[in-house]
Amino acid sequence: MKINIVNPNTTASMTAKIGACARLVAAPGTEIWACNPSAGPATIEGHYDEAMSQPGLLAEIRRAETAGADAHIIACFGDPGLEAARELASGPVIGIAEAAMHAASFIGKHFSVVTTLERTCGIAAHLVERYGMQRACRNIRACEIAVLELENPASQAYAAILHECRLALAQDKVDCIVLGCAGMADLCRELSRELGVPVIDGVAAAVSFAEALVRLGLKTSKRGEWAYPLPKAYL
Amino acid sequence: MKINIVNPNTTASMTAKIGACARLVAAPGTEIWACNPSAGPATIEGHYDEAMSQPGLLAEIRRAETAGADAHIIACFGDPGLEAARELASGPVIGIAEAAMHAASFIGKHFSVVTTLERTCGIAAHLVERYGMQRACRNIRACEIAVLELENPASQAYAAILHECRLALAQDKVDCIVLGCAGMADLCRELSRELGVPVIDGVAAAVSFAEALVRLGLKTSKRGEWAYPLPKAYL
Amino acid sequence: MKINIVNPNTTASMTAKIGACARLVAAPGTEIWACNPSAGPATIEGHYDEAMSQPGLLAEIRRAETAGADAHIIACFGDPGLEAARELASGPVIGIAEAAMHAASFIGKHFSVVTTLERTCGIAAHLVERYGMQRACRNIRACEIAVLELENPASQAYAAILHECRLALAQDKVDCIVLGCAGMADLCRELSRELGVPVIDGVAAAVSFAEALVRLGLKTSKRGEWAYPLPKAYL
Amino acid sequence: MKINIVNPNTTASMTAKIGACARLVAAPGTEIWACNPSAGPATIEGHYDEAMSQPGLLAEIRRAETAGADAHIIACFGDPGLEAARELASGPVIGIAEAAMHAASFIGKHFSVVTTLERTCGIAAHLVERYGMQRACRNIRACEIAVLELENPASQAYAAILHECRLALAQDKVDCIVLGCAGMADLCRELSRELGVPVIDGVAAAVSFAEALVRLGLKTSKRGEWAYPLPKAYL
Amino acid sequence: MKINIVNPNTTASMTAKIGACARLVAAPGTEIWACNPSAGPATIEGHYDEAMSQPGLLAEIRRAETAGADAHIIACFGDPGLEAARELASGPVIGIAEAAMHAASFIGKHFSVVTTLERTCGIAAHLVERYGMQRACRNIRACEIAVLELENPASQAYAAILHECRLALAQDKVDCIVLGCAGMADLCRELSRELGVPVIDGVAAAVSFAEALVRLGLKTSKRGEWAYPLPKAYL
Amino acid sequence: MKINIVNPNTTASMTAKIGACARLVAAPGTEIWACNPSAGPATIEGHYDEAMSQPGLLAEIRRAETAGADAHIIACFGDPGLEAARELASGPVIGIAEAAMHAASFIGKHFSVVTTLERTCGIAAHLVERYGMQRACRNIRACEIAVLELENPASQAYAAILHECRLALAQDKVDCIVLGCAGMADLCRELSRELGVPVIDGVAAAVSFAEALVRLGLKTSKRGEWAYPLPKAYL
Structure with a gap:
């Protein structure tokens, strides 16, 4: 099984870290492809960055689709371009915020998100609604680290992240933590050990859920809103 | 990895079918334990049946927990006793309605549930809300088969089920179908082939998601509402 | 008129207190039957306890139904087994959380619940949603008394309860208090006197509402989801 | 116990009918005062009529308050002036839509409202939200009778009303009916008999709930939004 | 273009201030008519005051309608009588809370309302829901000035208002402020200058939006709930 | 006042039509700039098209910002890139779906959207939620015209559009219509005349609301989520 993970920013060191974390959790026989766009912003910290990253991200989805990827993962906590990617892909496409929140809802009653900059919290809040997680998500906390x-x-x-997680546990009445950035993937295990509660990294969660969907034979439905894009003239 | 699947009714032939369907989708190395309570109703078709099934179901969770189960699945579409089971279990516990709806939300924009009796539709509707699936779930349809x-x-x-699925596709503006009973697990593949859209069986979905959570090292958080039950005197 | 009050735990002293409080508020001509299951947990403080209490609770509903009860009350603030009991009963069935919240909504704009243990607050929060009380209920507070x-x-x-009520009035912008446990029924009058705002005990509220429904000639509708349970084989 | 029922329109024959229906259900010892404003519209069929009826309605509340009423009922299905009346009153104030919907939620899973003119349905829909009845109320149907x-x-x-009720039962998946006008109070019993499901008249329901609240010693909280009106200069 | 602004209280100095603020923002060619009822309360600070102000307010709408007003504005932050006025009017009718909240949603992500007395906050909260502003409105703050x-x-x-606005910016995670009383219209510019964020006065916003709607040729739809009031006998 | 209208697709004839319709409604003194990106898809009919249009659209916002635009309009009914554009702009930015829905909510109680292809209805449905229009919007109808x-x-x-509008009026209980595509701007007046109810074109509505906001001196708040984009390295 081949899983294509797209880091939608253009920072190669982050792509490498994401790939490594993905391989740690992948099942035997799963091949992890980690890539990033050849053009676009170095990081995604707002609506404008998200918009500018999407054509590059979608080119990577298209490329991997041709190369035979069985599933795709969008490895940025805002899940940018998720529905556009689903139009392009035949197999499943999962966002890491989506995966992390769903995983959290299976093993905890309430979670808080701990993320990077305050200005991105609105994007996460929007995803909480989109994924129906309003009951489960108690707070979205920024530690103001770019x-x-x-x-x-x-x-x-x-x-700083550990400190913010401790505040979440002390003040938010939550029983688990969702990490709000792909760049935190390597900290998850240690945080969970120190805090004594489940801490969820979306990259790992997305890999395992993608494997699950592929094993189930489930592919993106092409019947409705996520049908392949209509052919279109481009200037 | 050992996954304990509890059919909360006492019909052994259904337990056997559930076990067989689970094994078809399980990853290499996953051991499937399929069981049902030693006492309780033959089928679950309402609130009263759900209530009467729970002590037997919880006894099976406790037994499997002692035997070293890594995760548990409740194989009835009403997900009876899910939170009570999470109090008992150390590993993850997943309901098949929960698993099916979450899987559907990853690969389709809107789904309808096709279930057995009209009188159980309110139970499914309640789960749609509990899992935050109000946007995704367009309809819950009964084919009035016990x-x-x-x-x-x-x-x-x-x-009859195929007919109801066709009505859902024609009238509900959905792009995939969720089967609303563990007893339909064996029909999933054929229905999907005939309908040409993803059809999701909760038993299979729950097995794959349970494997995913175990591989991720995620266990039921014991910090909050799902802490182990308090010791208690019993009459 | 005969009203059957089931304390779903097996602590007889609590059953006696509930019966006494009910009789204080009952109209002339109302006969109060107070009972508890012959088997089950001594108290209900979580999902597991709720599940284990329900078969015993339902046996008491069935027994009283045969004996000619005109209405039933479930005297535990989680309203366990409410819909299952409605399937069994011909007359109305009311939960004490349900009665207390509805009474509060008639005489105050916003209430806070003051209950026992933090781990039960999620159960109360779920009832707030189920009864459509999200606007009215501002907070659910535990005083950590078992x-x-x-x-x-x-x-x-x-x-301790008085202290928590004072905090609610000072911090939650509420104008009345709902007591979150049948075991607090005897404290209601004194709390209201000291606090100078309406304090609502669900046992008393349920008695008066049950009397109201019986006088109105209203019975549980048998047309839909709360039809009598289907006959069923039991192992 | 003295219960003041205000018909907020100025049609005396309707006031008489409302009073008679109220007395049929009142408990021994309850005195029913039925009145209507001395000025205002003959019927209430829209927002403008509601607004114009309120000063007269509030004068009746104030008058009865002085005369020692223990509780008040606003007998028009739009519950006009309910919160204003609660500011004036010391005892409980109940609207008939409020009472009917709450009663319905105790004895049925889903109801439809059957009311007079289509143009009033939006007012009823607003009350469904205000009282948290969105899950319970499946439809609001007008039979276009003024x-x-x-x-x-x-x-x-x-x-015509019977016909619309039958349509509701056939099409709306409901198990009980709420009558959407005080002027239908006298039809309730016969409709229920013919339809074989609970049919709820708000006038009767409000009387019984008002009696219940008075017996419980509950009065409108004067601590928050429903404190007595501030003294004010009037032109 | 003639815009009729009704201050629904009877304090002429406030009417004059409202008119002056409206003229400051009106486009060339817009004629501002500022009026208040000839009878009713001097200020509106609760549900009772709102109810008592409406007949006078509606008389002003009717009078201006006859005089050829192209649009109407209700200049009290509770938007009393808004739907009743829409029944009477042919052109658009806008409430100042409505206008302010909509304007805020165009230029800020989240706002807090700063208003007069705590007892009016529930009225504003209700409008937040009615206008679908739950995501945008983070808090409603009273500075306890009558x-x-x-x-x-x-x-x-x-x-006092400046202080409360500063608290909102420091504590509520908002990026703009909505002033919660027509009587604050003259403070808007200065507050915005001192705070360095958009501060929105509903009177000015309503004038500009009314001009916009009139220029667009849009009038209150007479097809549904806001059709002209039915002719009616009055006592 | 200079208003920059960006048609985010690259079809120049549509840009010209949008500009012409905008100028018809613009106030004296308003200068309308109509433009489209130099690269991107010819039309926008899905999530992928939206994503691909955004960098070009944002370049037009940036260009006009430098040229001194006082406000911006995004003239595609999906409001693509709206929040990204708000990060770039100093003045207000309005989407045409946003403007149309808000205008509708001022002059009608309920509207239906009539749009192009079924596959875009989900995008419109998402905007209905984002703008808090769930109560007002009764249906989104596609006439299946590209x-x-x-x-x-x-x-x-x-x-075809007229036919779909007639169906909306007959079946959806609405009192006005929102046109769901910038390409329908020129049909609005004629449709309204034939149907006898308000029909709302978002291009015109956005022009008038942009003028209103500029006249009010309101600009996009730079304090929170819509602060200017952080400087960023680009590959």
Whole structure:
């Protein structure tokens, strides 16, 4: 089984980290393809960045589709371009926010999201609604660390995220934590160990759910809104 | 990995069918335990039946927990006793309605449920809300076939279900179908082939999602509402 | 008129207290039957306890139905087994959380619930949704007193509940209080006097509403989801 | 116990009918005062009529308050002026739509409202939301009979209402009916007998619930939004 | 174009201020008529006041309609009588709370309302729902200044409102402010300058939106719920 | 005042038509700039098309911002890139679906949308939620005419749209119609005349509302989620 993971920003070190975290959880026989667009913003921290990342992201979906990917993952917590990608793909497409929130809803009653910058919280809040997670999600917390700082070993990012998780557990009446950025994928295990509650990384969750859907033989329905895009003239 | 599937009714032939369908989709290395309570109603078709099935169902969860189950599945579309089972279990517990609706939301924009008796539709409607699936679920349709009739080869159940699925596709603006009874698990593949859209059986979906959660190392959070039951005197 | 009140736990002293509080408010000519199951948990403080209490509770409904009860009350704030009981009963069945919240909505704009243990708050929150009380209910507060402690005169339970009610009035912008446990029924009058706002006990409210429904000639509709249970083989 | 029922329109024959229906259901010892404003519209069939009826209605509340009424009922299905009346009153104030919908939710899973003119359906729909009855109320149906026609014995109103109730039962998946006009109070018993399901008249329901609240000692909370009106200069 | 602004209270100084603020923002060619009822309460601070103001308010709508008004504005933040006025009017009718909230939703992601007395907050909360602004409105804050105090130069009202706006920005995660009283119309510009975020006055917003609707040729639809009132006998 | 209208597809004839319709409704002194991206799809009929149109659309916003536009309009009924454009712009940005729905809510109680292809209805449904229009919007109807067909005089588009509007009025209990495509802007007046109810074109509505916001001095708040995009490296 071949799973195509697209990091929609153009920071190769983050793509490499995402790929590594995905391979740690992948089942035997699953091949992980990790890629990023050849053009676009270095990180995604708002609506404008999301919009600018989508053509590059969709080109990667199309390329991997041709190469025979069985499923696709969009590895940015805003799940940018998710429905557009579903129009392009034959197999399942999963966003990491989507995967993380659904996983959380199976094993905890209430979660808080811990993410990067305050200005992205509205995007996460919109996904909470879109995925029907209003009851489960109690709070979305920013630790005000920019995405690229997560790549910087000197950034103290781990400590800041741990601190925000502790605040969530103390104040939000939650029993698990959802990490709100693909760039936090490598911190998940350690955070869970220190906090003593489930901490959920969307990259890993998306890999396992994609494997599940492929094994079930389920593909994106082409009957309705996610039918292949209509052929269209382009200027 | 050991997955414990509890059919909460006491009809052994249905338990056997559920086990067989689960094994068809299970990953290599997954052991499927299929069981049913030693006491309780032969089928579950209403609130009273659900209530009467739960002590037997919970005894099976407890037994399998002691025997080392990594995850549990409740194989009745009303997901009876789901939160009570989560209090008992250390690993994940998944209901088949829950699994089917979540799977549907990944690969289709809108689904209809096709189930057995009209009198059970309110139970399914309640789950649609509980799982945040109000946007995704367009209709819940009964074909007025009792659960035990599904076990009867002479019942024409397949034709009636196929007919109701066709009505759903023609009238409900949906792009996939969720089967609303564990007893329909064996019909899923054929229905999907005939209808040309994804048809989702909750038993299979729950097995794959349980495998995914176990592989992710996620267990039921014991920090909040699903902590182990308090010790209690019993009359 | 005969009203059957089932305390779904097996603590006889609590049953006696519930019966006494019910009789204080009952209209002339109303006969109060207070009972509890012969088997089951001593108190109900979670989903597991709720599930285990229901067969015993339903046996009491069935028994009283045969004995000619005109209406039934389920005297535990989680309203366990309410819809199952409605399938069994010909007359009205009312849960005490249901009665208390509806009464509150008639005489106050916003209420907070003050209940026993934090782990039961999710159950109350679910009822708030089920009864359409999301606008009216501002908060659900636990005073972390176990149900049996309410039976213990040395427990300082009254002081703790009074304190939590005062916090609700100071912080939640509410104008009345709903008591979240049948075991608090005897404290209602005194709390209301000290706080100077309406305090609502579900046992008393359920008695008066049951009397109202019986006087109106209204019985549980047998046309739809609450039709009598289908006859069923039992192992 | 004295219950003041205000018919907010100025049609005395309707006031008399409302009073008679109220007395049929009142408990021994309950005194029913039925009145209507001395000025205002003959019937209420829209937002403008509602607005114009309220000063007269509120004068009746104030008058009865001085005369020692223990509770008040607003006997028009739009529940006009309900919150304004609660500011004026010390005891409980109940609207007949409010009472009917709450009663329905105790004894049926889903109801449809059968009312007079299509143009009033939006008012009823707004009340469905305000009282949290969105799950319970499946439809609001107009039989296009003006309110005054209900007072006209030659109007065939009974047949038209019966017909609309039958349509509701056949098409709306409901198990009980709520009558959407105080002027239908006298038809309730006969409709219920013919239809074989509970049919709920808000006038009767409001009387019984008002009695219940008075017996419980519950009064309108004066702590928040329903405090007595501030003293105010009037031009 | 003639726009009729009705201040529904009877305080002429407030009417004058409202008219002046409206003229400041009106387009060239727009004639502003500012009026108030000849009878009714001096200020509107609760449900009772709202009810008592409506006949006078509606008389002003009717009068201006005859005089050829192209649109009407109801200049009280509770938008009293809005739907009743729409029944009477041929052109558009806009409430100032409605206008302010819609304007806020175009230029900010989240707003808080800063209003007069706590007891009116429930009325504003109801409008938030009615206009679908639950996502946009984060809080409704009272600064506990009575409406008439806004007319009193010695009242320090400006400082109190500014303080509450600063609290909203610091605590509510909002990016703009809606002023919750027509009597604050003259403070809007200065508050916006000091706070550095958009501050929205509903009077000005309503004038501009009324002009927009008239220019678009849009009038109140007479096809449904807002058809002209039915002719009716009056006592 | 300069208003920049971006048609996000690359069909110049449609841009010209949009500009012409905008100028018909613009106030004296308003300058209308109508443009479209230099690259991208010829029409937008799904999620993929929306995603591919956004970088070109945003380049037009940025260009006009530099040129001194006071406000921007996105002239495609899916309102693609609306929040991204708000990050870029200093003045207000309005989508035509947003403008049309808000206008409808001022002058009608309920509307139906009549749009092009069924596959775009989900996008419109999402906007209904985002703008809080769930109560007001009763239906979204496709007449299955592709966007480019609207440009084809031989297409019978007018007749098909008129037919669908008539069905909406007959079946949906609505009192006004929202046209669901910028390409229908020129049909609005004639449809309204034939149908006798308000018909709302989003292009015209957006022009008038943009003028209103500019006159009010309201600009996109830069305090929160719509702050200018963070500077970012681009591959």
